[in-house]
Amino acid sequence: MGKAVVESKFSKGKVNNEIELCKVNDKTVKTAIERALLGERISYFIKWEKPGFFSGDKKDTCTFCVNEWQAEAAEKAISDLGDEMESKIKYVMKRIEKTLF
DSSP: OOOOOOOOTTSSSOOOOEEEEEEEOOHHHHHHHHHHHHHTTOOEEEEEEOOOTTOSOOSOEEEEEEEGGGHHHHHHHHHTTOHHHHTTOEEEEEEOOSOOO
16 A cells, blocks of 8 residues: 655745844854854854955855845844954845755
8 A cells, every 4th residue: 555645735836034143253142142042042054254365354254044034033132242342243144046955
């Protein structure tokens, strides 16, 4: 007897509703943002960018990406870290245009 395969109508399409929230190149700030987002149960992923060969900045930059529906809560969680931390963060708030999977 064969098993029936049930597909959800949601499994057929890929959804791309993530935004690039902010960029950071300080590891202490990166860790603080991760803790703040996890504390608020906000899912995220990080994109790493290596500095270019001719770039004056030799630090890796990471971009925090979140679901657009959680962007406001994520921004609030980050702002709660304080002005000193927030001064080291560059907000991007840009929709991710390419497919990530």
